Amino acid sequence: MSVKSVTHVNFQGDARAALHFYQSVCGGDIAVVTYKDAGNVQDPADADNVMWGQVVAASGFHVMAYDVPSQLPWNRGENSFFVSLRGDTAQEVTAYWEKLSVGATIVQPLAPAQWAPLYGMLRDRFGVTWVVDVVSEYHG
Structure with missing residues:
Protein backbone atom coordinates (compact mmCIF):
# COMPACT_ATOMS: atom_id res chain seq x y z
CA MET A 1 0.00 0.00 0.00
CA VAL A 68 -13.78 28.08 -4.81
CA PRO A 69 -17.50 28.73 -5.48
CA SER A 70 -18.46 32.39 -5.22
CA GLN A 71 -20.85 31.73 -2.31
CA LEU A 72 -17.98 30.44 -0.14
CA PRO A 73 -15.41 32.66 1.56
CA TRP A 74 -11.99 32.68 -0.05
CA ASN A 75 -8.81 34.52 0.77
CA ARG A 76 -5.52 33.79 -0.94
CA GLY A 77 -3.84 34.25 2.42
CA GLU A 78 -0.20 34.80 3.14
CA ASN A 79 2.23 31.88 3.20
CA SER A 80 -0.57 29.36 3.68
CA PHE A 81 1.28 26.84 1.51
CA PHE A 82 4.25 26.51 -0.82
CA VAL A 83 4.60 24.23 -3.82
CA SER A 84 7.98 22.49 -3.78
CA LEU A 85 9.44 21.70 -7.19
CA ARG A 86 12.61 19.57 -6.90
CA GLY A 87 14.78 18.29 -9.71
CA ASP A 88 17.88 16.16 -10.03
CA THR A 89 20.01 18.62 -12.02
CA ALA A 90 20.72 22.34 -12.11
CA GLN A 91 19.80 22.40 -15.80
CA GLU A 92 16.36 20.87 -15.16
CA VAL A 93 15.59 23.15 -12.23
CA THR A 94 16.83 26.28 -14.01
CA ALA A 95 14.54 25.58 -16.98
CA TYR A 96 11.50 25.36 -14.68
CA TRP A 97 12.62 28.46 -12.76
CA GLU A 98 12.93 30.53 -15.93
CA LYS A 99 9.39 29.67 -17.01
CA LEU A 100 7.83 30.09 -13.57
CA SER A 101 9.52 33.46 -13.05
CA VAL A 102 7.67 35.15 -15.93
CA GLY A 103 5.48 37.74 -14.21
CA ALA A 104 6.58 36.49 -10.78
CA THR A 105 7.92 38.21 -7.69
CA ILE A 106 11.30 36.74 -6.77
CA VAL A 107 11.44 36.05 -3.02
CA GLN A 108 14.87 34.35 -3.06
CA PRO A 109 16.87 34.30 -6.30
CA LEU A 110 17.83 30.90 -7.68
CA ALA A 111 21.40 30.36 -6.47
CA PRO A 112 23.57 27.88 -4.59
CA ALA A 113 22.55 27.48 -0.95
CA GLN A 114 24.18 25.84 2.05
CA TRP A 115 21.70 22.95 1.84
CA ALA A 116 21.30 22.60 -1.95
CA PRO A 117 23.29 23.09 -5.16
CA LEU A 118 20.50 25.48 -6.28
CA TYR A 119 17.59 26.93 -4.33
CA GLY A 120 15.14 29.72 -5.02
CA MET A 121 11.69 30.94 -4.05
CA LEU A 122 9.21 32.98 -6.08
CA ARG A 123 5.57 34.01 -5.99
CA ASP A 124 4.13 33.37 -9.44
CA ARG A 125 1.69 35.64 -11.26
CA PHE A 126 -1.21 33.77 -9.62
CA GLY A 127 0.09 34.42 -6.08
CA VAL A 128 1.35 30.85 -5.53
CA THR A 129 4.72 30.58 -3.76
CA TRP A 130 7.11 28.04 -5.29
CA VAL A 131 10.24 26.64 -3.63
CA VAL A 132 12.52 25.37 -6.40
CA ASP A 133 15.68 23.39 -5.72
CA VAL A 134 18.06 20.65 -6.79
CA VAL A 135 17.68 17.54 -4.65
CA SER A 136 20.71 16.88 -2.48
CA GLU A 137 21.52 14.54 0.35
CA TYR A 138 20.88 16.06 3.77
CA HIS A 139 23.94 16.18 6.03
CA GLY A 140 22.53 17.22 9.40
Whole structure:
Protein backbone atom coordinates (compact mmCIF):
# COMPACT_ATOMS: atom_id res chain seq x y z
CA MET A 1 0.00 0.00 0.00
CA SER A 2 1.23 3.50 -0.78
CA VAL A 3 0.01 7.03 -0.41
CA LYS A 4 0.75 10.05 -2.58
CA SER A 5 0.49 13.69 -1.62
CA VAL A 6 -0.47 16.22 -4.30
CA THR A 7 -0.59 19.97 -3.90
CA HIS A 8 -4.15 21.25 -4.40
CA VAL A 9 -4.27 24.97 -5.14
CA ASN A 10 -7.47 26.96 -4.57
CA PHE A 11 -8.43 29.97 -6.67
CA GLN A 12 -11.51 32.02 -7.39
CA GLY A 13 -11.80 32.32 -11.13
CA ASP A 14 -8.14 31.74 -12.07
CA ALA A 15 -7.81 27.95 -11.79
CA ARG A 16 -8.02 27.24 -15.53
CA ALA A 17 -5.42 29.91 -16.40
CA ALA A 18 -3.14 28.69 -13.60
CA LEU A 19 -3.36 25.06 -14.75
CA HIS A 20 -2.52 26.04 -18.33
CA PHE A 21 0.41 28.10 -17.07
CA TYR A 22 1.75 25.21 -14.96
CA GLN A 23 1.36 22.90 -17.97
CA SER A 24 3.39 25.35 -20.06
CA VAL A 25 6.13 25.23 -17.41
CA CYS A 26 6.28 21.49 -16.68
CA GLY A 27 4.48 19.87 -19.62
CA GLY A 28 2.08 17.02 -19.11
CA ASP A 29 -1.61 16.45 -19.53
CA ILE A 30 -4.27 18.80 -18.27
CA ALA A 31 -7.77 17.79 -17.20
CA VAL A 32 -10.53 20.23 -16.27
CA VAL A 33 -14.10 19.62 -15.11
CA THR A 34 -16.28 22.72 -14.74
CA TYR A 35 -19.20 23.09 -12.37
CA LYS A 36 -21.45 22.94 -15.45
CA ASP A 37 -19.77 19.71 -16.65
CA ALA A 38 -20.44 18.13 -13.25
CA GLY A 39 -24.04 19.35 -13.06
CA ASN A 40 -23.22 21.26 -9.87
CA VAL A 41 -24.00 24.89 -10.72
CA GLN A 42 -25.11 26.78 -7.61
CA ASP A 43 -24.46 30.23 -9.11
CA PRO A 44 -24.64 30.76 -12.89
CA ALA A 45 -21.53 32.97 -12.64
CA ASP A 46 -19.55 29.88 -11.55
CA ALA A 47 -20.78 27.53 -14.32
CA ASP A 48 -17.56 27.65 -16.38
CA ASN A 49 -15.22 27.79 -13.39
CA VAL A 50 -13.10 24.77 -12.51
CA MET A 51 -14.67 22.33 -10.06
CA TRP A 52 -11.73 19.94 -10.44
CA GLY A 53 -8.57 20.19 -12.49
CA GLN A 54 -5.05 18.85 -12.62
CA VAL A 55 -1.81 18.73 -14.56
CA VAL A 56 0.14 15.46 -14.53
CA ALA A 57 3.49 15.15 -16.28
CA ALA A 58 5.64 12.10 -16.99
CA SER A 59 8.41 13.78 -14.98
CA GLY A 60 6.36 13.26 -11.82
CA PHE A 61 4.98 16.81 -11.62
CA HIS A 62 1.37 16.81 -10.41
CA VAL A 63 -0.75 19.72 -9.21
CA MET A 64 -4.50 19.97 -8.70
CA ALA A 65 -6.63 23.12 -8.65
CA TYR A 66 -10.17 24.38 -8.42
CA ASP A 67 -12.16 27.60 -8.20
CA VAL A 68 -13.78 28.08 -4.81
CA PRO A 69 -17.50 28.73 -5.48
CA SER A 70 -18.46 32.39 -5.22
CA GLN A 71 -20.85 31.73 -2.31
CA LEU A 72 -17.98 30.44 -0.14
CA PRO A 73 -15.41 32.66 1.56
CA TRP A 74 -11.99 32.68 -0.05
CA ASN A 75 -8.81 34.52 0.77
CA ARG A 76 -5.52 33.79 -0.94
CA GLY A 77 -3.84 34.25 2.42
CA GLU A 78 -0.20 34.80 3.14
CA ASN A 79 2.23 31.88 3.20
CA SER A 80 -0.57 29.36 3.68
CA PHE A 81 1.28 26.84 1.51
CA PHE A 82 4.25 26.51 -0.82
CA VAL A 83 4.60 24.23 -3.82
CA SER A 84 7.98 22.49 -3.78
CA LEU A 85 9.44 21.70 -7.19
CA ARG A 86 12.61 19.57 -6.90
CA GLY A 87 14.78 18.29 -9.71
CA ASP A 88 17.88 16.16 -10.03
CA THR A 89 20.01 18.62 -12.02
CA ALA A 90 20.72 22.34 -12.11
CA GLN A 91 19.80 22.40 -15.80
CA GLU A 92 16.36 20.87 -15.16
CA VAL A 93 15.59 23.15 -12.23
CA THR A 94 16.83 26.28 -14.01
CA ALA A 95 14.54 25.58 -16.98
CA TYR A 96 11.50 25.36 -14.68
CA TRP A 97 12.62 28.46 -12.76
CA GLU A 98 12.93 30.53 -15.93
CA LYS A 99 9.39 29.67 -17.01
CA LEU A 100 7.83 30.09 -13.57
CA SER A 101 9.52 33.46 -13.05
CA VAL A 102 7.67 35.15 -15.93
CA GLY A 103 5.48 37.74 -14.21
CA ALA A 104 6.58 36.49 -10.78
CA THR A 105 7.92 38.21 -7.69
CA ILE A 106 11.30 36.74 -6.77
CA VAL A 107 11.44 36.05 -3.02
CA GLN A 108 14.87 34.35 -3.06
CA PRO A 109 16.87 34.30 -6.30
CA LEU A 110 17.83 30.90 -7.68
CA ALA A 111 21.40 30.36 -6.47
CA PRO A 112 23.57 27.88 -4.59
CA ALA A 113 22.55 27.48 -0.95
CA GLN A 114 24.18 25.84 2.05
CA TRP A 115 21.70 22.95 1.84
CA ALA A 116 21.30 22.60 -1.95
CA PRO A 117 23.29 23.09 -5.16
CA LEU A 118 20.50 25.48 -6.28
CA TYR A 119 17.59 26.93 -4.33
CA GLY A 120 15.14 29.72 -5.02
CA MET A 121 11.69 30.94 -4.05
CA LEU A 122 9.21 32.98 -6.08
CA ARG A 123 5.57 34.01 -5.99
CA ASP A 124 4.13 33.37 -9.44
CA ARG A 125 1.69 35.64 -11.26
CA PHE A 126 -1.21 33.77 -9.62
CA GLY A 127 0.09 34.42 -6.08
CA VAL A 128 1.35 30.85 -5.53
CA THR A 129 4.72 30.58 -3.76
CA TRP A 130 7.11 28.04 -5.29
CA VAL A 131 10.24 26.64 -3.63
CA VAL A 132 12.52 25.37 -6.40
CA ASP A 133 15.68 23.39 -5.72
CA VAL A 134 18.06 20.65 -6.79
CA VAL A 135 17.68 17.54 -4.65
CA SER A 136 20.71 16.88 -2.48
CA GLU A 137 21.52 14.54 0.35
CA TYR A 138 20.88 16.06 3.77
CA HIS A 139 23.94 16.18 6.03
CA GLY A 140 22.53 17.22 9.40
